[in-house]
Amino acid sequence: MNNLHCMLIGKVAIVTGGARGIGGDISKLMAENGAHIIIADVLDEVGAEFAKSIGGVFIHCDVSKESDVESAVQLALLSKGKLDIIICNAGIIDNGRSITNLEMKNVASLINVNLNGVIHGIKHAARAMISLNNKGSIVCCTSSAAIMGGLASHAYTLTKGAILGLSRSTACELGVHGIRVNCVSPHGIPSEMLVTAYRDHLGKPNMTIEQVSDMISKEGSLLQGRCGTFEDIAHAVLFLVSEEAGFITGHNLVIDGGYTCASGQLRFVYEK
Numbered sequence: 001m002n003n004l005h006c007m008l009i010g011k012v013a014i015v016t017g018g019a020r021g022i023g024g025d026i027s028k029l030m031a032e033n034g035a036h037i038i039i040a041d042v043l044d045e046v047g048a049e050f051a052k053s054i055g056g057v058f059i060h061c062d063v064s065k066e067s068d069v070e071s072a073v074q075l076a077l078l079s080k081g082k083l084d085i086i087i088c089n090a091g092i093i094d095n096g097r098s099i100t101n102l103e104m105k106n107v108a109s110l111i112n113v114n115l116n117g118v119i120h121g122i123k124h125a126a127r128a129m130i131s132l133n134n135k136g137s138i139v140c141c142t143s144s145a146a147i148m149g150g151l152a153s154h155a156y157t158l159t160k161g162a163i164l165g166l167s168r169s170t171a172c173e174l175g176v177h178g179i180r181v182n183c184v185s186p187h188g189i190p191s192e193m194l195v196t197a198y199r200d201h202l203g204k205p206n207m208t209i210e211q212v213s214d215m216i217s218k219e220g221s222l223l224q225g226r227c228g229t230f231e232d233i234a235h236a237v238l239f240l241v242s243e244e245a246g247f248i249t250g251h252n253l254v255i256d257g258g259y260t261c262a263s264g265q266l267r268f269v270y271e272k
Ligand SMILES: NC(=O)c1ccc[n+]([C@@H]2O[C@H](COP(=O)([O-])OP(=O)(O)OC[C@H]3O[C@@H](n4cnc5c(N)ncnc54)[C@H](O)[C@@H]3O)[C@@H](O)[C@H]2O)c1
Pocket: 016, 017, 018, 019, 020, 021, 022, 023, 040, 041, 042, 043, 061, 062, 063, 064, 089, 090, 091, 092, 113, 141, 142, 143, 144, 185, 186, 187, 188, 189, 190, 191, 192, 193, 194
């Protein structure tokens, strides 16, 4: 593998939802590896300050609006003349419960951000990459909820499953242009989003990030005393966009401490 700190020299990358959380660490690690980062997010102040701190730029971008995503891609083309990488990471979660009470308005808003946001990202990034014939790499952030039921609301789960399908179908089309499309599926990373979801779900509004991390370390991973971190996801993404992953496309890299490969019951059998 190349020197870890020069894997992306000269590359231009957009990270949607890059102002904080998983997207923040992906942006930071890719910048440390030489990429010019465009953070596309709705968190204007936080995003602008963070982008500056990593030598990148910020653009206000609501991924549910196609024209906003198109503008982010245009910014890359106008300022740097190309786009090599897009990380479609922006996402939201809800606390919907039973299918029998599913609020279609709620489903629509999750589809708008989580799924349409990724469609917009792949569409406009691919257009730019194809027109410049510069190949490229697209990574979409899906979730352990895309491959295992019961981890999140129906609305969130269906958006993440659809991202998986879309990334595979676009990988099939875009391979001839040298564009790779892959997914990462994180599980149980204590971010603002996850902590809020835990608070809502458990009815404990004062739960701290440490308490959530502790719960996940005990129940949400096969690796004792370990839950996933932003850095775990960032390193996986860095690998997927690097030359070293040049023969990998249509892949879903699950980063879950083994959670989705085993049932709780099986673990119990081994412990006897
Ligand atoms: N944290 C986890 O355990 C976990 C697990 C599986 C998947 N994910 C996925 O990882 C991604 C990042 O989530 P996170 O955990 O870092 O949460 P987060 O809430 O910390 O970060 C999400 C980011 O997306 C941005 N965003 C939200 N709506 C947007 C919109 N309409 N347009 C542009 N940006 C928008 C937010 O402002 C924020 O910066 C999401 O797609 C999430 O579904 C997270």
